[in-house]
Amino acid sequence: MAPSTDGPWRLTWRRLRRDRAALAGGLVFALIALACLAAPLWARHVAGTGPEENHLTERVVVDGVPTDVVDLRGTPIGPTWSGRFFLGADSNGRDVMVRLLYGGRNSLLVGLAAALGTIAVGLLLGLLAGYHRGRLDAVVRWALDVIWSLPVVLVGVALGTALALGGLELGPLRIGADSLAIPILVIAVVYVPYLARPVRARALALREREFVEAARAQGMGTARIVFTEVLPNVAPTLVVFLPLLVANAILLEAALSFLGAGVRPPAPSWGTMIAEGEDLIVSAPHLTVVPGLMLVATVLSLNLLGEGVRDALDPRAKVRIGR
Protein backbone atom coordinates (compact mmCIF):
# COMPACT_ATOMS: atom_id res chain seq x y z
CA MET A 1 0.00 0.00 0.00
CA ALA A 2 1.17 3.48 -0.76
CA PRO A 3 1.51 5.71 2.27
CA SER A 4 -1.26 8.28 2.64
CA THR A 5 -0.46 11.37 0.58
CA ASP A 6 -2.80 13.49 2.65
CA GLY A 7 -0.06 14.91 4.88
CA PRO A 8 2.35 16.67 2.51
CA TRP A 9 -0.47 18.05 0.34
CA ARG A 10 -2.24 19.58 3.32
CA LEU A 11 1.05 21.09 4.46
CA THR A 12 1.53 22.57 1.00
CA TRP A 13 -1.94 24.10 1.07
CA ARG A 14 -1.25 25.64 4.48
CA ARG A 15 1.95 27.21 3.17
CA LEU A 16 0.30 28.43 -0.03
CA ARG A 17 -2.54 30.02 1.91
CA ARG A 18 -0.04 32.28 3.65
CA ASP A 19 1.57 33.38 0.37
CA ARG A 20 -0.37 36.52 -0.49
CA ALA A 21 1.34 37.10 -3.85
CA ALA A 22 0.50 33.58 -5.00
CA LEU A 23 -3.09 33.89 -3.85
CA ALA A 24 -3.47 37.21 -5.65
CA GLY A 25 -2.07 35.56 -8.78
CA GLY A 26 -4.54 32.69 -8.53
CA LEU A 27 -7.42 35.09 -7.96
CA VAL A 28 -6.55 37.33 -10.91
CA PHE A 29 -6.19 34.32 -13.19
CA ALA A 30 -9.55 32.95 -12.05
CA LEU A 31 -11.20 36.32 -12.72
CA ILE A 32 -9.70 36.55 -16.20
CA ALA A 33 -10.79 33.00 -16.99
CA LEU A 34 -14.32 33.71 -15.72
CA ALA A 35 -14.56 36.91 -17.77
CA CYS A 36 -13.51 35.04 -20.91
CA LEU A 37 -16.00 32.26 -20.20
CA ALA A 38 -18.69 34.93 -19.95
CA ALA A 39 -17.78 36.33 -23.40
CA PRO A 40 -21.13 35.41 -25.01
CA LEU A 41 -22.98 37.26 -22.23
CA TRP A 42 -21.06 40.47 -22.87
CA ALA A 43 -21.37 40.03 -26.62
CA ARG A 44 -25.14 39.50 -26.56
CA HIS A 45 -26.30 41.76 -23.74
CA VAL A 46 -23.81 44.63 -23.65
CA ALA A 47 -22.08 44.93 -27.01
CA GLY A 48 -24.77 43.39 -29.19
CA THR A 49 -22.26 42.02 -31.69
CA GLY A 50 -20.12 38.92 -32.25
CA PRO A 51 -16.31 38.60 -32.39
CA GLU A 52 -16.18 38.31 -36.17
CA GLU A 53 -18.91 40.82 -37.13
CA ASN A 54 -17.78 43.91 -39.05
CA HIS A 55 -19.30 47.36 -38.49
CA LEU A 56 -17.16 49.27 -40.96
CA THR A 57 -19.77 51.71 -42.19
CA GLU A 58 -21.70 52.26 -38.96
CA ARG A 59 -21.72 55.19 -36.59
CA VAL A 60 -21.86 55.16 -32.83
CA VAL A 61 -22.82 57.96 -30.45
CA VAL A 62 -19.93 59.04 -28.21
CA ASP A 63 -20.62 61.88 -25.73
CA GLY A 64 -23.72 62.78 -27.71
CA VAL A 65 -21.79 63.06 -30.99
CA PRO A 66 -22.34 60.45 -33.72
CA THR A 67 -18.90 59.15 -34.71
CA ASP A 68 -17.77 56.79 -37.47
CA VAL A 69 -16.71 53.41 -36.10
CA VAL A 70 -13.93 53.53 -38.68
CA ASP A 71 -13.26 56.97 -40.15
CA LEU A 72 -12.48 57.75 -43.79
CA ARG A 73 -8.74 57.40 -43.26
CA GLY A 74 -9.26 53.90 -41.89
CA THR A 75 -8.67 54.83 -38.26
CA PRO A 76 -10.98 52.95 -35.88
CA ILE A 77 -12.42 54.64 -32.79
CA GLY A 78 -10.72 54.21 -29.45
CA PRO A 79 -12.37 53.08 -26.20
CA THR A 80 -15.84 54.55 -25.59
CA TRP A 81 -15.88 53.11 -22.05
CA SER A 82 -19.54 52.23 -22.34
CA GLY A 83 -21.64 49.45 -23.85
CA ARG A 84 -20.83 49.10 -27.52
CA PHE A 85 -17.17 49.41 -28.48
CA PHE A 86 -16.23 49.58 -24.80
CA LEU A 87 -12.56 49.22 -25.77
CA GLY A 88 -12.93 50.68 -29.25
CA ALA A 89 -13.01 49.03 -32.64
CA ASP A 90 -10.39 47.47 -34.91
CA SER A 91 -9.73 48.31 -38.56
CA ASN A 92 -12.59 46.05 -39.67
CA GLY A 93 -14.98 47.78 -37.29
CA ARG A 94 -15.09 44.80 -34.95
CA ASP A 95 -15.70 45.35 -31.22
CA VAL A 96 -12.32 45.05 -29.45
CA MET A 97 -13.82 44.14 -26.06
CA VAL A 98 -15.82 41.28 -27.59
CA ARG A 99 -12.79 40.05 -29.50
CA LEU A 100 -10.66 40.39 -26.39
CA LEU A 101 -12.97 38.09 -24.42
CA TYR A 102 -13.43 35.58 -27.25
CA GLY A 103 -9.72 35.78 -28.05
CA GLY A 104 -9.02 35.05 -24.39
CA ARG A 105 -11.08 31.90 -24.68
CA ASN A 106 -8.87 30.72 -27.54
CA SER A 107 -5.64 31.77 -25.84
CA LEU A 108 -6.57 30.15 -22.54
CA LEU A 109 -7.91 27.02 -24.24
CA VAL A 110 -4.74 26.61 -26.28
CA GLY A 111 -2.57 27.28 -23.22
CA LEU A 112 -4.41 24.89 -20.90
CA ALA A 113 -4.84 22.10 -23.45
CA ALA A 114 -1.23 22.35 -24.59
CA ALA A 115 0.03 22.26 -20.99
CA LEU A 116 -2.07 19.17 -20.25
CA GLY A 117 -0.81 17.56 -23.45
CA THR A 118 2.77 18.31 -22.44
CA ILE A 119 2.14 16.77 -19.05
CA ALA A 120 0.57 13.61 -20.53
CA VAL A 121 3.36 13.01 -23.04
CA GLY A 122 6.19 14.25 -20.81
CA LEU A 123 5.01 12.09 -17.92
CA LEU A 124 4.76 9.00 -20.09
CA LEU A 125 8.19 9.48 -21.66
CA GLY A 126 9.85 10.50 -18.40
CA LEU A 127 8.47 7.58 -16.41
CA LEU A 128 9.19 5.10 -19.17
CA ALA A 129 12.78 6.26 -19.62
CA GLY A 130 13.53 6.76 -15.94
CA TYR A 131 11.99 3.58 -14.64
CA HIS A 132 13.01 1.34 -17.51
CA ARG A 133 16.53 2.66 -17.96
CA GLY A 134 18.72 0.83 -20.45
CA ARG A 135 18.60 1.40 -24.18
CA LEU A 136 15.08 2.86 -24.19
CA ASP A 137 16.22 5.49 -21.70
CA ALA A 138 19.26 6.33 -23.80
CA VAL A 139 17.18 6.87 -26.94
CA VAL A 140 14.43 8.90 -25.24
CA ARG A 141 16.90 11.05 -23.32
CA TRP A 142 18.91 11.74 -26.42
CA ALA A 143 15.85 12.72 -28.46
CA LEU A 144 14.67 14.99 -25.63
CA ASP A 145 18.10 16.63 -25.43
CA VAL A 146 18.05 17.39 -29.15
CA ILE A 147 14.69 19.19 -29.00
CA TRP A 148 15.58 20.81 -25.66
CA SER A 149 18.63 22.52 -27.12
CA LEU A 150 16.59 24.26 -29.85
CA PRO A 151 14.64 27.49 -29.20
CA VAL A 152 10.93 26.80 -28.69
CA VAL A 153 9.96 29.55 -31.13
CA LEU A 154 12.04 27.97 -33.90
CA VAL A 155 10.56 24.47 -33.52
CA GLY A 156 7.08 25.94 -32.99
CA VAL A 157 7.38 28.07 -36.11
CA ALA A 158 8.66 25.16 -38.19
CA LEU A 159 5.85 22.84 -37.06
CA GLY A 160 3.18 25.52 -37.17
CA THR A 161 4.09 26.63 -40.70
CA ALA A 162 4.47 23.11 -42.05
CA LEU A 163 1.02 22.18 -40.73
CA ALA A 164 -0.66 25.45 -41.69
CA LEU A 165 -1.32 24.48 -45.31
CA GLY A 166 -2.68 20.96 -45.34
CA GLY A 167 -3.22 20.11 -41.69
CA LEU A 168 -2.16 16.83 -40.14
CA GLU A 169 -3.11 13.28 -41.01
CA LEU A 170 -1.75 10.54 -38.76
CA GLY A 171 -3.57 7.27 -39.41
CA PRO A 172 -7.17 7.78 -38.25
CA LEU A 173 -6.33 11.20 -36.78
CA ARG A 174 -7.24 14.08 -39.09
CA ILE A 175 -6.76 17.72 -38.14
CA GLY A 176 -7.69 20.53 -40.48
CA ALA A 177 -5.23 23.37 -41.11
CA ASP A 178 -7.52 25.96 -39.50
CA SER A 179 -8.20 23.90 -36.37
CA LEU A 180 -7.18 25.15 -32.93
CA ALA A 181 -5.83 21.64 -32.38
CA ILE A 182 -2.79 22.48 -34.53
CA PRO A 183 -1.33 25.18 -32.23
CA ILE A 184 -2.30 23.06 -29.21
CA LEU A 185 -0.40 20.09 -30.60
CA VAL A 186 2.60 22.16 -31.68
CA ILE A 187 2.96 23.89 -28.31
CA ALA A 188 2.42 20.67 -26.36
CA VAL A 189 5.19 18.91 -28.30
CA VAL A 190 7.66 21.77 -28.02
CA TYR A 191 7.55 21.85 -24.21
CA VAL A 192 7.73 18.08 -23.65
CA PRO A 193 11.48 17.95 -22.94
CA TYR A 194 11.23 20.61 -20.21
CA LEU A 195 8.89 18.34 -18.25
CA ALA A 196 10.10 14.89 -19.30
CA ARG A 197 13.69 15.56 -18.21
CA PRO A 198 12.90 16.33 -14.55
CA VAL A 199 10.27 13.56 -14.42
CA ARG A 200 12.83 11.08 -15.70
CA ALA A 201 15.39 12.19 -13.12
CA ARG A 202 12.78 11.80 -10.39
CA ALA A 203 11.71 8.34 -11.57
CA LEU A 204 15.34 7.28 -11.79
CA ALA A 205 15.93 8.24 -8.17
CA LEU A 206 12.65 6.75 -6.95
CA ARG A 207 13.20 3.32 -8.44
CA GLU A 208 16.16 2.79 -6.07
CA ARG A 209 14.17 3.72 -2.96
CA GLU A 210 13.28 1.12 -0.36
CA PHE A 211 9.52 1.32 -0.76
CA VAL A 212 9.78 0.64 -4.48
CA GLU A 213 12.15 -2.22 -3.79
CA ALA A 214 9.67 -3.56 -1.24
CA ALA A 215 6.90 -3.42 -3.83
CA ARG A 216 9.08 -5.34 -6.26
CA ALA A 217 9.90 -7.92 -3.60
CA GLN A 218 6.18 -8.41 -2.99
CA GLY A 219 5.88 -9.38 -6.64
CA MET A 220 4.01 -6.32 -7.88
CA GLY A 221 4.02 -5.87 -11.63
CA THR A 222 5.94 -3.01 -13.23
CA ALA A 223 2.82 -1.15 -14.36
CA ARG A 224 1.33 -1.31 -10.88
CA ILE A 225 4.54 -0.14 -9.22
CA VAL A 226 4.81 2.78 -11.61
CA PHE A 227 1.20 3.83 -11.02
CA THR A 228 0.82 3.25 -7.29
CA GLU A 229 4.36 3.84 -5.98
CA VAL A 230 6.24 6.07 -8.41
CA LEU A 231 3.47 8.27 -9.84
CA PRO A 232 2.24 9.69 -6.50
CA ASN A 233 5.81 10.76 -5.79
CA VAL A 234 6.22 12.39 -9.19
CA ALA A 235 2.94 14.28 -8.74
CA PRO A 236 4.53 17.25 -6.88
CA THR A 237 6.75 17.88 -9.88
CA LEU A 238 3.68 17.97 -12.13
CA VAL A 239 1.83 20.34 -9.82
CA VAL A 240 4.82 22.70 -9.71
CA PHE A 241 5.06 22.67 -13.49
CA LEU A 242 1.38 23.05 -14.38
CA PRO A 243 0.82 26.81 -13.81
CA LEU A 244 4.23 27.70 -15.22
CA LEU A 245 3.64 25.49 -18.25
CA VAL A 246 0.26 27.14 -18.89
CA ALA A 247 1.88 30.59 -18.61
CA ASN A 248 4.59 29.68 -21.11
CA ALA A 249 2.14 27.97 -23.45
CA ILE A 250 -0.03 31.11 -23.54
CA LEU A 251 3.04 33.23 -24.29
CA LEU A 252 4.13 30.88 -27.06
CA GLU A 253 0.63 30.79 -28.55
CA ALA A 254 0.73 34.58 -28.73
CA ALA A 255 4.19 34.55 -30.32
CA LEU A 256 3.26 31.91 -32.91
CA SER A 257 -0.02 33.65 -33.73
CA PHE A 258 1.84 36.96 -34.02
CA LEU A 259 4.10 35.35 -36.63
CA GLY A 260 1.18 33.69 -38.42
CA ALA A 261 2.02 30.13 -37.36
CA GLY A 262 -0.54 29.74 -34.56
CA VAL A 263 -4.26 30.53 -34.31
CA ARG A 264 -5.46 31.43 -37.81
CA PRO A 265 -7.43 34.61 -38.51
CA PRO A 266 -10.24 35.62 -38.49
CA ALA A 267 -10.48 33.60 -35.24
CA PRO A 268 -9.33 35.96 -32.46
CA SER A 269 -6.59 35.22 -29.96
CA TRP A 270 -4.51 37.70 -28.01
CA GLY A 271 -1.57 36.98 -30.29
CA THR A 272 -3.47 37.53 -33.55
CA MET A 273 -5.02 40.69 -32.09
CA ILE A 274 -1.60 42.15 -31.29
CA ALA A 275 -0.39 41.17 -34.77
CA GLU A 276 -3.33 42.92 -36.42
CA GLY A 277 -3.04 45.88 -34.06
CA GLU A 278 0.67 46.44 -34.59
CA ASP A 279 0.06 47.53 -38.19
CA LEU A 280 -2.06 50.40 -36.87
CA ILE A 281 0.01 51.21 -33.78
CA VAL A 282 0.53 54.83 -34.88
CA SER A 283 -3.14 55.74 -35.38
CA ALA A 284 -4.79 53.27 -32.98
CA PRO A 285 -2.35 52.13 -30.27
CA HIS A 286 -5.20 50.68 -28.19
CA LEU A 287 -5.34 47.73 -30.62
CA THR A 288 -1.85 46.70 -29.50
CA VAL A 289 -1.92 47.85 -25.90
CA VAL A 290 -5.20 46.24 -24.81
CA PRO A 291 -4.63 42.57 -25.80
CA GLY A 292 -1.01 42.86 -24.64
CA LEU A 293 -2.06 44.02 -21.18
CA MET A 294 -4.48 41.08 -20.93
CA LEU A 295 -1.69 38.75 -21.96
CA VAL A 296 0.75 40.18 -19.42
CA ALA A 297 -1.86 40.11 -16.63
CA THR A 298 -2.64 36.46 -17.37
CA VAL A 299 0.95 35.29 -17.66
CA LEU A 300 2.09 37.29 -14.64
CA SER A 301 -0.75 35.95 -12.49
CA LEU A 302 0.11 32.38 -13.50
CA ASN A 303 3.79 32.97 -12.82
CA LEU A 304 3.00 34.37 -9.36
CA LEU A 305 0.81 31.37 -8.60
CA GLY A 306 3.40 28.98 -10.01
CA GLU A 307 6.22 30.46 -7.93
CA GLY A 308 4.07 30.20 -4.82
CA VAL A 309 3.22 26.58 -5.54
CA ARG A 310 6.89 25.82 -6.10
CA ASP A 311 7.93 27.51 -2.85
CA ALA A 312 5.24 25.64 -0.93
CA LEU A 313 5.84 22.24 -2.46
CA ASP A 314 9.46 21.97 -3.50
CA PRO A 315 11.45 25.18 -2.93
CA ARG A 316 14.66 23.74 -4.32
CA ALA A 317 13.10 22.69 -7.64
CA LYS A 318 14.85 24.37 -10.54
CA VAL A 319 12.22 25.07 -13.14
CA ARG A 320 13.19 26.49 -16.50
CA ILE A 321 10.65 26.27 -19.27
CA GLY A 322 11.49 27.35 -22.77
CA ARG A 323 14.58 28.69 -24.44
Next chain:
Amino acid sequence: MGGSLARFALRRLASMLLVLFAVSVLVFVIFNVLPAGDPAVRMAGKVPTEAQVEAIRAEWGFDDPLPVQYLTMMRKLLTGDVVSYFTQQNVVDEILKGLPRTLSLAVGAAVIWMALAIALGLYTALRAGGVADRLLGALALVGVSLPVFWLGALLSHYLGYRAGIFPGGGYVPLTESPLQWAWHLVLPWTTLAVVFIGVYSRLLRADIIETLGEGHVRTARAKGLSERRVLTHHVLRNSLLPILTLWGLDFGAVLGGGAILTETVFDLQGVGQYAADSIGQLDLPPVMAVTLFGAFFIVVLNTLVEIAHAALDPRVRLEGGSRR
Protein backbone atom coordinates in the same frame (compact mmCIF):
# COMPACT_ATOMS: atom_id res chain seq x y z
CA MET B 1 45.66 16.43 -18.29
CA GLY B 2 45.76 17.61 -21.89
CA GLY B 3 45.11 14.05 -22.98
CA SER B 4 41.87 13.79 -21.06
CA LEU B 5 40.65 17.07 -22.48
CA ALA B 6 41.47 15.97 -26.04
CA ARG B 7 39.65 12.69 -25.50
CA PHE B 8 36.65 14.55 -24.10
CA ALA B 9 36.64 16.94 -27.03
CA LEU B 10 36.80 14.10 -29.55
CA ARG B 11 33.93 12.30 -27.86
CA ARG B 12 31.83 15.45 -27.87
CA LEU B 13 32.59 16.15 -31.53
CA ALA B 14 31.59 12.62 -32.47
CA SER B 15 28.31 12.90 -30.64
CA MET B 16 27.80 16.31 -32.23
CA LEU B 17 27.78 14.69 -35.68
CA LEU B 18 25.11 12.28 -34.50
CA VAL B 19 22.98 15.15 -33.14
CA LEU B 20 23.40 17.10 -36.39
CA PHE B 21 22.08 14.06 -38.25
CA ALA B 22 19.16 13.76 -35.83
CA VAL B 23 18.29 17.44 -36.21
CA SER B 24 18.32 17.20 -40.00
CA VAL B 25 16.01 14.16 -39.87
CA LEU B 26 13.74 16.12 -37.50
CA VAL B 27 13.54 19.00 -39.98
CA PHE B 28 12.83 16.55 -42.81
CA VAL B 29 10.04 14.87 -40.84
CA ILE B 30 8.49 18.20 -39.81
CA PHE B 31 8.38 19.62 -43.32
CA ASN B 32 8.08 16.66 -45.67
CA VAL B 33 6.59 13.69 -43.81
CA LEU B 34 4.29 14.93 -41.07
CA PRO B 35 1.94 17.40 -42.80
CA ALA B 36 -1.04 16.06 -44.74
CA GLY B 37 -1.36 16.70 -48.46
CA ASP B 38 0.99 16.88 -51.43
CA PRO B 39 4.44 18.19 -50.42
CA ALA B 40 5.03 19.65 -53.88
CA VAL B 41 1.87 21.76 -53.63
CA ARG B 42 2.85 22.88 -50.12
CA MET B 43 6.34 23.84 -51.26
CA ALA B 44 4.96 25.86 -54.18
CA GLY B 45 3.24 28.34 -51.88
CA LYS B 46 -0.15 30.01 -51.89
CA VAL B 47 -1.24 29.99 -55.55
CA PRO B 48 0.75 27.36 -57.44
CA THR B 49 0.26 26.50 -61.10
CA GLU B 50 0.14 22.89 -62.27
CA ALA B 51 3.46 23.22 -64.14
CA GLN B 52 5.20 24.71 -61.09
CA VAL B 53 4.04 21.89 -58.88
CA GLU B 54 5.28 19.27 -61.35
CA ALA B 55 8.65 21.01 -61.65
CA ILE B 56 9.00 21.11 -57.87
CA ARG B 57 8.00 17.48 -57.57
CA ALA B 58 10.77 16.49 -60.00
CA GLU B 59 13.32 18.85 -58.43
CA TRP B 60 12.81 17.62 -54.87
CA GLY B 61 12.13 14.01 -55.92
CA PHE B 62 8.86 13.79 -54.00
CA ASP B 63 8.00 10.53 -55.83
CA ASP B 64 11.18 8.85 -54.52
CA PRO B 65 11.28 6.73 -51.36
CA LEU B 66 11.67 8.79 -48.15
CA PRO B 67 15.42 8.15 -47.56
CA VAL B 68 16.18 9.33 -51.10
CA GLN B 69 13.98 12.39 -50.52
CA TYR B 70 15.92 13.11 -47.35
CA LEU B 71 19.22 12.92 -49.24
CA THR B 72 17.88 15.20 -51.97
CA MET B 73 16.77 17.76 -49.40
CA MET B 74 20.13 17.72 -47.63
CA ARG B 75 22.06 17.96 -50.88
CA LYS B 76 20.02 20.95 -51.98
CA LEU B 77 20.30 22.73 -48.64
CA LEU B 78 24.00 22.10 -48.11
CA THR B 79 25.02 23.10 -51.64
CA GLY B 80 22.90 26.26 -51.35
CA ASP B 81 20.66 25.24 -54.24
CA VAL B 82 17.33 26.07 -52.59
CA VAL B 83 15.14 28.75 -54.13
CA SER B 84 12.03 30.35 -52.71
CA TYR B 85 9.22 29.69 -55.18
CA PHE B 86 7.51 32.83 -53.99
CA THR B 87 10.29 35.40 -54.48
CA GLN B 88 12.51 33.31 -56.81
CA GLN B 89 15.47 34.30 -54.62
CA ASN B 90 18.16 31.92 -53.47
CA VAL B 91 17.45 31.05 -49.85
CA VAL B 92 21.04 30.64 -48.70
CA ASP B 93 22.03 34.02 -50.19
CA GLU B 94 19.19 35.66 -48.28
CA ILE B 95 20.26 33.98 -45.04
CA LEU B 96 23.85 35.15 -45.49
CA LYS B 97 22.58 38.67 -46.13
CA GLY B 98 20.70 38.66 -42.81
CA LEU B 99 23.49 37.10 -40.77
CA PRO B 100 25.45 40.24 -39.74
CA ARG B 101 22.20 41.83 -38.58
CA THR B 102 21.20 38.86 -36.45
CA LEU B 103 24.73 38.64 -35.08
CA SER B 104 24.75 42.34 -34.12
CA LEU B 105 21.45 41.93 -32.30
CA ALA B 106 22.46 38.74 -30.47
CA VAL B 107 25.95 39.80 -29.36
CA GLY B 108 24.84 43.17 -27.97
CA ALA B 109 21.83 41.71 -26.20
CA ALA B 110 23.89 38.87 -24.74
CA VAL B 111 26.46 41.29 -23.29
CA ILE B 112 23.72 43.48 -21.80
CA TRP B 113 21.74 40.64 -20.26
CA MET B 114 24.84 39.01 -18.78
CA ALA B 115 26.23 42.24 -17.27
CA LEU B 116 22.91 43.36 -15.81
CA ALA B 117 21.98 39.87 -14.59
CA ILE B 118 25.28 39.50 -12.72
CA ALA B 119 24.96 42.96 -11.18
CA LEU B 120 21.33 42.40 -10.16
CA GLY B 121 21.89 38.82 -9.00
CA LEU B 122 24.79 39.83 -6.78
CA TYR B 123 23.02 42.89 -5.42
CA THR B 124 19.80 41.06 -4.56
CA ALA B 125 21.62 38.07 -3.07
CA LEU B 126 23.58 40.31 -0.70
CA ARG B 127 20.38 42.09 0.33
CA ALA B 128 18.19 39.00 0.37
CA GLY B 129 14.86 39.61 2.08
CA GLY B 130 15.19 43.39 1.98
CA VAL B 131 12.93 45.86 0.22
CA ALA B 132 15.25 46.28 -2.78
CA ASP B 133 15.52 42.51 -3.18
CA ARG B 134 11.78 42.02 -3.16
CA LEU B 135 11.15 44.92 -5.49
CA LEU B 136 13.73 43.72 -8.00
CA GLY B 137 12.44 40.17 -7.66
CA ALA B 138 8.94 41.33 -8.57
CA LEU B 139 10.36 43.31 -11.48
CA ALA B 140 12.20 40.25 -12.73
CA LEU B 141 8.96 38.27 -12.64
CA VAL B 142 7.25 40.97 -14.69
CA GLY B 143 10.19 40.80 -17.10
CA VAL B 144 9.78 37.09 -17.76
CA SER B 145 6.02 37.56 -18.19
CA LEU B 146 6.31 40.15 -20.98
CA PRO B 147 5.68 38.98 -24.54
CA VAL B 148 8.83 40.00 -26.43
CA PHE B 149 7.04 41.22 -29.54
CA TRP B 150 4.59 43.32 -27.54
CA LEU B 151 7.33 44.95 -25.47
CA GLY B 152 9.24 45.63 -28.67
CA ALA B 153 6.24 47.14 -30.42
CA LEU B 154 5.51 49.45 -27.49
CA LEU B 155 9.15 50.56 -27.08
CA SER B 156 9.46 51.20 -30.79
CA HIS B 157 6.25 53.22 -30.84
CA TYR B 158 6.51 55.22 -27.62
CA LEU B 159 10.29 55.74 -27.28
CA GLY B 160 10.95 55.66 -31.00
CA TYR B 161 8.09 57.14 -33.00
CA ARG B 162 6.35 59.25 -30.36
CA ALA B 163 9.20 60.55 -28.22
CA GLY B 164 11.72 60.45 -31.05
CA ILE B 165 14.53 59.48 -28.68
CA PHE B 166 15.53 56.34 -30.54
CA PRO B 167 14.95 55.16 -34.10
CA GLY B 168 11.77 53.04 -34.20
CA GLY B 169 13.43 50.35 -36.26
CA GLY B 170 15.79 49.59 -39.11
CA TYR B 171 19.46 48.73 -39.22
CA VAL B 172 22.66 50.60 -40.04
CA PRO B 173 25.75 48.45 -40.77
CA LEU B 174 28.58 48.67 -38.26
CA THR B 175 31.05 49.44 -41.04
CA GLU B 176 28.97 52.40 -42.18
CA SER B 177 28.61 54.16 -38.84
CA PRO B 178 29.35 52.44 -35.54
CA LEU B 179 27.45 55.11 -33.63
CA GLN B 180 24.29 54.80 -35.73
CA TRP B 181 24.64 51.02 -35.60
CA ALA B 182 24.53 51.03 -31.81
CA TRP B 183 21.89 53.77 -31.68
CA HIS B 184 19.55 51.75 -33.88
CA LEU B 185 20.11 48.63 -31.81
CA VAL B 186 19.55 50.05 -28.30
CA LEU B 187 15.82 49.23 -28.25
CA PRO B 188 16.13 45.78 -29.90
CA TRP B 189 18.94 44.85 -27.50
CA THR B 190 16.86 45.97 -24.53
CA THR B 191 13.79 44.10 -25.75
CA LEU B 192 15.67 40.85 -26.27
CA ALA B 193 17.63 41.15 -23.02
CA VAL B 194 14.71 41.79 -20.65
CA VAL B 195 13.49 38.20 -20.38
CA PHE B 196 16.99 36.83 -19.92
CA ILE B 197 17.85 39.41 -17.26
CA GLY B 198 14.80 38.23 -15.33
CA VAL B 199 15.72 34.56 -15.61
CA TYR B 200 19.47 34.87 -15.02
CA SER B 201 19.44 37.36 -12.15
CA ARG B 202 17.11 35.10 -10.16
CA LEU B 203 19.11 31.97 -10.92
CA LEU B 204 22.30 33.72 -9.87
CA ARG B 205 20.70 35.12 -6.72
CA ALA B 206 19.64 31.64 -5.59
CA ASP B 207 23.04 30.19 -6.40
CA ILE B 208 24.97 32.92 -4.59
CA ILE B 209 22.81 32.57 -1.48
CA GLU B 210 23.50 28.85 -1.50
CA THR B 211 27.24 29.32 -1.98
CA LEU B 212 27.40 31.94 0.79
CA GLY B 213 26.28 29.24 3.23
CA GLU B 214 28.97 26.80 2.22
CA GLY B 215 31.99 25.79 4.28
CA HIS B 216 34.72 27.17 2.07
CA VAL B 217 33.21 30.64 2.23
CA ARG B 218 33.15 30.50 6.03
CA THR B 219 36.78 29.38 5.98
CA ALA B 220 37.75 32.22 3.67
CA ARG B 221 36.07 34.71 5.99
CA ALA B 222 37.58 33.08 9.08
CA LYS B 223 41.10 33.44 7.77
CA GLY B 224 40.50 37.17 7.49
CA LEU B 225 40.02 37.73 3.76
CA SER B 226 38.28 40.95 2.84
CA GLU B 227 34.57 40.61 2.04
CA ARG B 228 35.27 41.79 -1.49
CA ARG B 229 37.87 39.09 -2.06
CA VAL B 230 35.59 36.44 -0.61
CA LEU B 231 32.88 37.51 -3.03
CA THR B 232 34.99 37.64 -6.16
CA HIS B 233 37.27 34.67 -5.52
CA HIS B 234 35.13 32.26 -3.54
CA VAL B 235 31.50 33.01 -4.28
CA LEU B 236 31.27 34.42 -7.81
CA ARG B 237 33.82 31.99 -9.21
CA ASN B 238 31.60 29.14 -8.08
CA SER B 239 28.25 30.63 -8.96
CA LEU B 240 29.17 31.98 -12.37
CA LEU B 241 30.07 28.67 -13.99
CA PRO B 242 26.54 27.23 -14.28
CA ILE B 243 25.30 30.62 -15.51
CA LEU B 244 28.05 30.73 -18.14
CA THR B 245 27.10 27.27 -19.43
CA LEU B 246 23.48 28.34 -19.67
CA TRP B 247 24.55 31.55 -21.35
CA GLY B 248 26.31 29.57 -24.06
CA LEU B 249 23.16 27.55 -24.72
CA ASP B 250 20.86 30.58 -24.77
CA PHE B 251 23.19 32.69 -26.87
CA GLY B 252 23.29 29.90 -29.42
CA ALA B 253 19.50 29.65 -29.34
CA VAL B 254 19.14 33.41 -29.88
CA LEU B 255 21.52 33.33 -32.83
CA GLY B 256 19.89 30.23 -34.25
CA GLY B 257 16.41 31.70 -34.62
CA GLY B 258 15.37 32.64 -31.10
CA ALA B 259 15.46 36.36 -31.97
CA ILE B 260 12.83 35.99 -34.68
CA LEU B 261 10.28 38.11 -32.78
CA THR B 262 12.61 40.97 -31.88
CA GLU B 263 13.95 41.17 -35.42
CA THR B 264 10.45 41.29 -36.87
CA VAL B 265 9.17 44.00 -34.56
CA PHE B 266 12.15 46.29 -35.20
CA ASP B 267 12.40 45.47 -38.90
CA LEU B 268 16.06 44.49 -38.64
CA GLN B 269 15.86 42.25 -41.73
CA GLY B 270 17.94 39.55 -40.07
CA VAL B 271 17.73 35.79 -40.52
CA GLY B 272 14.82 35.48 -38.13
CA GLN B 273 12.76 38.13 -39.88
CA TYR B 274 13.46 36.42 -43.19
CA ALA B 275 11.82 33.31 -41.75
CA ALA B 276 8.98 35.34 -40.21
CA ASP B 277 8.20 37.11 -43.50
CA SER B 278 8.20 33.74 -45.24
CA ILE B 279 5.67 32.34 -42.76
CA GLY B 280 3.25 35.09 -43.75
CA GLN B 281 3.50 33.96 -47.38
CA LEU B 282 3.47 30.29 -46.32
CA ASP B 283 6.71 30.12 -48.29
CA LEU B 284 8.24 26.88 -47.00
CA PRO B 285 11.82 26.66 -48.41
CA PRO B 286 13.13 29.67 -46.42
CA VAL B 287 11.50 28.49 -43.18
CA MET B 288 12.96 25.04 -43.73
CA ALA B 289 16.46 26.38 -44.42
CA VAL B 290 16.44 28.78 -41.47
CA THR B 291 15.27 25.98 -39.15
CA LEU B 292 17.98 23.61 -40.32
CA PHE B 293 20.83 26.12 -40.29
CA GLY B 294 19.70 27.61 -36.99
CA ALA B 295 19.54 24.18 -35.38
CA PHE B 296 22.92 23.21 -36.81
CA PHE B 297 24.45 26.37 -35.48
CA ILE B 298 23.03 25.78 -32.01
CA VAL B 299 24.32 22.22 -31.87
CA VAL B 300 27.83 23.25 -32.92
CA LEU B 301 27.92 26.14 -30.45
CA ASN B 302 26.66 23.90 -27.61
CA THR B 303 29.47 21.45 -28.29
CA LEU B 304 32.05 24.24 -28.20
CA VAL B 305 30.62 25.52 -24.90
CA GLU B 306 30.82 22.03 -23.41
CA ILE B 307 34.45 21.69 -24.44
CA ALA B 308 35.23 25.11 -23.00
CA HIS B 309 33.45 24.13 -19.80
CA ALA B 310 35.56 20.98 -19.60
CA ALA B 311 38.71 23.01 -20.07
CA LEU B 312 37.72 25.23 -17.12
CA ASP B 313 36.42 22.46 -14.88
CA PRO B 314 38.28 19.12 -15.09
CA ARG B 315 35.47 17.28 -13.28
CA VAL B 316 33.26 17.63 -16.37
CA ARG B 317 35.68 15.52 -18.43
CA LEU B 318 35.09 12.47 -16.25
CA GLU B 319 31.34 12.44 -16.56
CA GLY B 320 31.28 9.81 -19.27
CA GLY B 321 28.95 10.48 -22.17
CA SER B 322 26.27 12.19 -20.12
CA ARG B 323 25.33 15.77 -20.88
CA ARG B 324 25.35 17.63 -17.58
